[in-house]
Amino acid sequence: MVRIKKLYKNFEDSFMTNHSCLACDREVSDDAPYFLCNDCYKSLNRIAGRFLCVRCGDELNGESMICDLCKDKHYSFDSNHSCFYYNDTAASVVKNFKYSGRKYYAKHIAKLMFDNFDGFSKIDKFVYVPISDKKLSSRGFNQADLISKEISKLTGIPVLDALSKDEAKHSQAGLSRTERLKNLAGTFHLKDKVSSELKNKNILIIDDVFTTGTTLSECAKEINRAKPKSVITLTFAKTKLNSLN
Ligand SMILES: [Zn+2]
Numbered sequence: 001m002v003r004i005k006k007l008y009k010n011f012e013d014s015f016m017t018n019h020s021c022l023a024c025d026r027e028v029s030d031d032a033p034y035f036l037c038n039d040c041y042k043s044l045n046r047i048a049g050r051f052l053c054v055r056c057g058d059e060l061n062g063e064s065m066i067c068d069l070c071k072d073k074h075y076s077f078d079s080n081h082s083c084f085y086y087n088d089t090a091a092s093v094v095k096n097f098k099y100s101g102r103k104y105y106a107k108h109i110a111k112l113m114f115d116n117f118d119g120f121s122k123i124d125k126f127v128y129v130p131i132s133d134k135k136l137s138s139r140g141f142n143q144a145d146l147i148s149k150e151i152s153k154l155t156g157i158p159v160l161d162a163l164s165k166d167e168a169k170h171s172q173a174g175l176s177r178t179e180r181l182k183n184l185a186g187t188f189h190l191k192d193k194v195s196s197e198l199k200n201k202n203i204l205i206i207d208d209v210f211t212t213g214t215t216l217s218e219c220a221k222e223i224n225r226a227k228p229k230s231v232i233t234l235t236f237a238k239t240k241l242n243s244l245n
């Protein structure tokens with residue numbers, strides 16, 4: 001059964017890539033931008049205000065440089081950039097990609113990220129957020145790995161397989177920020193052989209969604225052990241500040 005499912009996914013990857021909107025599955029033409037229908041493309045909400053939080057990259061009203069959520073928070077990365085708010089459309093794109101096994105999504109999400117981040121010229125290496133072996137075998141791929149490899153093709157910046165992840169005690173879904181941190185602490189590990197390749201380099205860690213920043217911060221903490229010059233993070237989408245409790 002699993003084999004048949006995998007064969008079907010391969011078939012879909014090869015032959016059905018040109019026909020459905022990444023978010024709503026409606027039919028789109030081959031030249032639709034990023035394979036999104038007009039409605040979904042328009043409803044993607046780009047994070048692009050004049051004033052962005054210097055830490056998490058969220059939009060600000062201009063009264064301060066740091067948003068309320070980041071004021072009393074420490075991240076192990078220097079700053080984050082997220083391209084779009086995690087609204088219904090962005091959520092559909094991410095969920096369709098992760099849970100339907102359609103690997104070709106990576107190429108379009110990567111292009112959206114490439115077109116909506118202008119800091120690549122300062123980056124030496126990409127690192128992606130890892131998932132546990134158990135998750136990898138059930139999902140069949142790591143979405144952040146595939147996205148970073150596609151952005152690498154667009155930029156020429158190499159991707160390093162630098163981190164591994166143990167199984168977390170619980171799923172992160174539904175946990176508070178403090179609980180998330182506790183749940184994730186110590187689950188990411190820097191791989192032995194990559195330290196010298198990270199030292200004194202400008203590193204960009206790539207993931208699909210920034211929720212509280214906990215996962216990216218834990219990854220950056222491990223990367224920092226290799227003494228890089230800087231660590232910034234990039235995600236396709238970000239939960240809006242006021243939608244967190
Ligand atoms: Zn659509």
Ligand SMILES: [Zn+2]
Pocket residue numbers: 053054055056057058066067068069070
């Ligand atoms: Zn912030």
